[in-house]
Amino acid sequence: LAKFVLTGFFIPRIICSRNPDKSLKSMSFLLYMLSILLFPVTRLLFLPAKGLSRLFGISINEKNLSHMLGGKGLIESKPHPTLSVEKPDIEENDLKIFRNALEFSNIRVHDCIVPRTEIVAVELHDSTKELIDTFVKSGKTKIIVFQEDLDHIIGYIHSSEMFRSSAREDWTKSIRQIPIVPESMTAQKMMQIFMQQKKSIAVVADEFGGTTGIISLEDLVEEIFGDIEDEHDTVTYTARKLNEHEYLLSARLEIEKVNELFGLSLPESDEYLTIGGLILYYHQAFPKLGEIVNIDRFSFSIIKASTSKIELVKLKVTD
Numbered sequence: 001l002a003k004f005v006l007t008g009f010f011i012p013r014i015i016c017s018r019n020p021d022k023s024l025k026s027m028s029f030l031l032y033m034l035s036i037l038l039f040p041v042t043r044l045l046f047l048p049a050k051g052l053s054r055l056f057g058i059s060i061n062e063k064n065l066s067h068m069l070g071g072k073g074l075i076e077s078k079p080h081p082t083l084s085v086e087k088p089d090i091e092e093n094d095l096k097i098f099r100n101a102l103e104f105s106n107i108r109v110h111d112c113i114v115p116r117t118e119i120v121a122v123e124l125h126d127s128t129k130e131l132i133d134t135f136v137k138s139g140k141t142k143i144i145v146f147q148e149d150l151d152h153i154i155g156y157i158h159s160s161e162m163f164r165s166s167a168r169e170d171w172t173k174s175i176r177q178i179p180i181v182p183e184s185m186t187a188q189k190m191m192q193i194f195m196q197q198k199k200s201i202a203v204v205a206d207e208f209g210g211t212t213g214i215i216s217l218e219d220l221v222e223e224i225f226g227d228i229e230d231e232h233d234t235v236t237y238t239a240r241k242l243n244e245h246e247y248l249l250s251a252r253l254e255i256e257k258v259n260e261l262f263g264l265s266l267p268e269s270d271e272y273l274t275i276g277g278l279i280l281y282y283h284q285a286f287p288k289l290g291e292i293v294n295i296d297r298f299s300f301s302i303i304k305a306s307t308s309k310i311e312l313v314k315l316k317v318t319d
Helices: 001-019 022-053 063-069 073-075 090-104 130-138 161-163 167-171 188-196 217-225 255-262 275-283
Strands: 121-123 144-146 151-157 180-182 201-205 213-214 239-241 246-250 292-295 297-304 310-317
Touching: 090 188, 121 130, 121 151, 130 161, 151 161, 151 213, 188 201, 188 217, 188 246, 201 310, 239 255, 246 255, 255 275, 275 292, 275 310
Parallel strands: 121 144, 180 201
Antiparallel strands: 144 151, 201 213, 239 246, 246 310, 292 297, 297 310
């Protein structure tokens, strides 16, 4: 995927945007030949396209089609007066995607997982009603199935199975196999496994065989293109600026994103990814509700937490 993004989109775009005149001159003959070779095909497609367009009140004529798809229309169009003077800049978001694609080969599965504490799952012996209730409450299309505990995941079940009468009678027969991968595996290798096995979700295990979390194809894609929202995304994280020096933050927020969003300089490390990880790394224990953890000029007040998880903090930045 990273190679496709680089070679098929960004590199050609950068080359053409930086040297539009030279690129057009070097590619014009090839484009001209392609337009000649493909023009008979476009003419064959013109009649059905014209008929369909009339149904929607759109008028198409051969002259316009020839201008758009023929040799002269493609190659001999008038040059834009500012084409050779103003060089279009690559958008900031495109550069970010480009950078993420370059770094994709260095990312580990552990960096992209949904942690164990956030896995939505059912036990093998749960009833059909309990399974359906889990689908409805979570909004997920795939539910993990385990036996005894999350260290013994046996597969997952898709929500589409609930429309089959046989699955409603005994849903355990519809459990699908799920790959189990080490957390040290590269994201690039994980992507290959998804493609080869035609899967979109996997269990991530640590060196002792315990379940660290799960990873999906969407998680990997988001590492390159950023967050992708769909109708099944139900988890929301708080990231709010209260005043000039104070912020309300979910502990699951990635430090890199918080720094980027608010222009902060929270310490980053390979040892942790999130705000909660940062606090635990420096505090070396789970802080209690209301406790304050100071890290350099950053002061974290624990607003919401349990005995094993930090959920919400208030950050105060001192000058």
